[in-house]
Amino acid sequence: MPFKLISLNAQGIRSFEKQKAVFGWLLKQKTDLCFLQETYSTKEVENVWKKQWKGKMYFSHGSEHSRCVLILINSLEFELTSVRSDKEGHSIFLEAFEQDQKFLFVTICAPNKSSEQTLFFDQIKDELDNSGIDDDCRIIFGGDFPGLDSRI
16 A cells, blocks of 8 residues: 655744644644654654644754654554654654555765765764665665766
8 A cells, every 4th residue: 555755854843833734734644654854853842743643753853943753643554663763853764664665764964064974974874774674675765866867
């Protein structure tokens, strides 16, 4: 059974009005899985946001004015294997079984400074190389990739 995924740069959802609008729009789209970047989340807002979103939430916090990624699960009933995130709010790696298939869901928010991007993408590659995922694992990758077009 297919599922619907959206990846979105939220450009900050700390205000109640914007957070409610984004969550409402995502629910209207009938998304099963959402990758959000630039949420500007902190530990302090987790419980408030969890009351607004009825599904599961997986955070990687940065600061209240930059970074932060978030994975929202709406209607998937998967078996979670592991969740890994960095301390700077740039990435989340979520391993799960859904419909008897192993998935690795990854969302990132790459640094804006080109001097930091090469190191960041090398770290993402190392994380993927060392994740121990099987050949039959499906990897779904989304996020915000500033400057990536100049690296390709």
